[in-house]
Amino acid sequence: MATISDVARAAGVSPATVSRVFNGGRVTAERAERVRKAAAVLGFSPNRVARSLRTQRASVIGLLVPDVEDPFFASLARGVEDTALRGSLSVVLCNTDDDVEKERRYLDVALAEQMAGVIVAAASRTRTDLSGLVARGMPVVAVDRRPRAAEVDAVTVDDRHGAEDATVHLLERGYERVACIAGPAGTSTSEDRLAGYRSAMRDAGTSDEQIHDRTRHGDFRVEGGHAAMRELLALPERPDAVFVANNLMALGALQALREADVEPPAFGVLSFGDLPWASLVRPPLTTVQLPSYDLGASAAELLQDRVAGSGKPLQTVVLRTVLRVRDSTRGPAPRPA
Incomplete structure (x- = not known):
């Protein structure tokens, strides 16, 4: 199905121009004709139901997250939805899969549909581009992840401090060769999180060379954690011991350890991000608990203020983590005498 971005590229104009053509904005006749021809060729049709809702002043916000199957983002989305509904805002949920191009297409849709605002967990610190929304005056809140150059409100977690605390905990428990996924x-x-580790x-007293050798990058998914743990082993x-930078990769790491007949706590495992079953596995998993629901709720509150016309300076809210110590980091096996 063709999108507003596809029409814009075919017509040689910006997505904003396409939006103005189909929503009664001011556009030169020549450009309007190019846009309509491109739309006809591509089979693009503006959403008339959405446009009708807009004339009735319905308020819809977009929520862009990498993966709603991740329990962290599922809880964050619930925090957004519960808070938004109390403010008479409806939420459209979009999965970006950490794909900057897919993210860009969703942001274009938000502009084309004239959403009330957008909450986004950026796919990339350097390549996520929110400038088009900001230039059009659309309220935007970055949540959990903040693009480096974005002039928007943000709600984040003190990831570095949480990761540093987690790594110190492993060292204090007697683990000496702590790796990081x-x-x-x-x-x-x-x-x-890597900086904190x-x-x-x-x-x-660990050298940079040793730190480098014991670091692997995953994809924040189960498969990535599994592959990285196999390499470390x-x-x-x-x-x-291993500090794993998110909950799904921790699951993959545990699978790889079990396949290799390596069991915690002789091999320490600590996950950044809690899981509903963390206290049920044997041994129970030590985690850095993230305020995922509160992240979403705070982001929705900031967005509601902007939608209502708040003229406050841009805000960045930073929430803290909590280390939940369980038996997976009880300490390494005693060394033979």
Whole structure:
């Protein structure tokens, strides 16, 4: 199905121009004709139901997250929805799969449909582009992940501090060769959590070369954690613990450990991000608990203020994490005498 971006490229205009053509905005006759011809060729038809709703002043916001199957983002989305509904806002949920192009298409749709605002967990710190929405005056709140150059409100977590605390906990429990399964390069959460791990390891006297050797990047999904853990277990000097930068990769890492007949807590495992079953596995999994619901609720509150015309300066809200200590980090097996 053709999108507003497809029509814009075919007509040689911006998505905003396409939106104005189909919503009664001011556009030169020549450009309007190009847009309509391109739309006819591509089979593009503006959503008349959505346009009718807009004339009735219905308020719809977009929520863009990488993967709603991730329990963290599912809880965040619930926080957004519950808070938005109390403010008479409806929520359209979009999965970007950490794909910047897919994210861009959804942002174009938000503009074309004249949504009241957008909450976005950015697919990339450097490549996510919110400038088109900001230029049009659309309220935008970055949640969990913040694009580096974006002039928008934001609600984030102190990822670096949480990761540093987690790594220090492993070291204090007696683990000496702590590895890290980081998320994909280019996302703010991944980079901040990796920075926290590195800081704690350097303070403990670990060399940068050792830190590099014990670091693997995953994709924030089960498969990525599984592959990274297998690589770490194959190192000549195998780690004795791992800090995993999100909950789904932790599940994959646990699977790889079980396949290799390696069991916590002899091999320490700590996940950044809690899971509903973390206390039920054997041994129960130590986690960094994230305020996922509160992240969503706070982002929705900020967006509601902007939709209502708040003229306050841009705000960044930073929430803290909580370390939930369980038996998966009880300590390594005693060394033979």
